[in-house]
Each structure stands twice: as C-alpha cells, then as structure tokens.
Amino acid sequence: MANLDLIDRKIVAALMQDATQPIAQIADQVGLSQTPCWKRIQKLEATGVLTGRVALADPAKLGLGLTVFVGIEAADHGAAWRDAFLAAVRKFPEIMEAYRMAGEMDYLLHVAVSDMAAYDDFYRRLTDAVPIKNLTSHFAMERLRHTTAYPINTRDR
Known part of the structure; x- marks a missing residue:
C-alpha cells in the first residue's frame, strides 16, 4: 500500500x-x-485510491437472481480480437466484472441476469458479437459471502 x-x-x-x-x-x-x-x-x-462511492443493492430484489461465472477461451490472442472482445464486454450491462486470466481460461466474466432464458439471450448475443473458442458457464447456487471491502491492515505494524 x-x-x-x-x-x-x-x-x-x-x-x-x-x-x-x-x-x-x-x-x-x-x-x-x-x-x-x-x-x-x-x-x-x-490520487485514485478512492475511485467512487456507490450504493450496494441485493441482485435478487432487483430481479437479477441468477449469477453466472463465464470462462472464456479466446479464439485468437491477437490485438484485434482482444480489442473486439473488450468492446463487446463494455456493451453488455449484464457483465458485472471481467478479468483477463492466467491458466486454463483466458477471461472470466461475472454475469448477473434474471433467469436461464435471460442468460441464454446473453450467451447468444455475446457469441454473436465476437468469435470465442470455448465458453464454460458456472451457475452460482448460493452466495455464501460477498463484500466490496478489501482487507486493509488497520493495525500499526
């Protein structure tokens, strides 16, 4: 820090x-x-340490009861594909978080939708927007813990 x-x-x-x-x-x-x-x-x-102040909401009470973690294997690792993928990610409000990963998958998306039909619609629009080699969906059954607060050392050491 x-x-x-x-x-x-x-x-x-x-x-x-x-x-x-x-x-x-x-x-x-x-x-x-x-x-x-x-x-x-x-x-x-x-200085950018604090980047914003927001209200947190319960996704289920907003009608967004299905949380999906989507692993994506890129069809191409070139700059043009990356740029197209980033542009697509920015256009989908269902994508809450997106990460470029190391390991088996290239990207991990956290997606919030209302139900399976809404996820199917999201899936179709995403795969139409950019070519993807492989996409794996993991459906959350229960959120066991959620925080937006990073673990900061508030003790004097």
Missing part, C-alpha cells in the same frame, strides 16, 4: 464499510478532527 499511513488505511476501511458515514464519525474513528479527515479523503480521491 504505497504512501498510505495508518490513518489513511483506517479512513479507507471506514469508507468501504459505509461511505454514508458523516465526516465527524469517520474522523472520530481514526483519531482526527473533521477538517484534516476531510482533506485526507479528498487526497485519497484525487
């Missing part, structure tokens, strides 16, 4: 737990007064 002291790490951890906390509450948690705490938050945002 380059250039983050203990107080910065505590601020980031507090915001990842609940970004709606008042500055006074965060300042109290990290041992600062409000103005220095606010200045640190602004610096963390300006």
Whole structure:
C-alpha cells in the first residue's frame, strides 16, 4: 500500500464499510478532527485510491437472481480480437466484472441476469458479437459471502 499511513488505511476501511458515514464519525474513528479527515479523503480521491462511492443493492430484489461465472477461451490472442472482445464486454450491462486470466481460461466474466432464458439471450448475443473458442458457464447456487471491502491492515505494524 504505497504512501498510505495508518490513518489513511483506517479512513479507507471506514469508507468501504459505509461511505454514508458523516465526516465527524469517520474522523472520530481514526483519531482526527473533521477538517484534516476531510482533506485526507479528498487526497485519497484525487490520487485514485478512492475511485467512487456507490450504493450496494441485493441482485435478487432487483430481479437479477441468477449469477453466472463465464470462462472464456479466446479464439485468437491477437490485438484485434482482444480489442473486439473488450468492446463487446463494455456493451453488455449484464457483465458485472471481467478479468483477463492466467491458466486454463483466458477471461472470466461475472454475469448477473434474471433467469436461464435471460442468460441464454446473453450467451447468444455475446457469441454473436465476437468469435470465442470455448465458453464454460458456472451457475452460482448460493452466495455464501460477498463484500466490496478489501482487507486493509488497520493495525500499526
């Protein structure tokens, strides 16, 4: 964690737990007064450590009850295919996360859809958008743990 002291790490951890906390509450948690705490938050945002503040939602309550992890083996490893694949990934709102991987698969997608019919529609549109050598779908049966907070060391060591 380059250039983050203990107080910065505590601020980031507090915001990842609940970004709606008042500055006074965060300042109290990290041992600062409000103005220095606010200045640190602004610096963390300006340097890109904090990239945004969002509301988290329950996908099932939004009608997105099917989570699918899609492994993709690229049809081609050239720049043109990669660019086309990246452009396709950006056009699909169902894709929550996308990673380029090392190992058996080249890419891993986290997809949220309402049901199997919606996933089938997604699958068809994706495979029409870009040639894929192999696509493997893994359907989540139950979410056992979910967090958006990274494990930050908030102890002085």
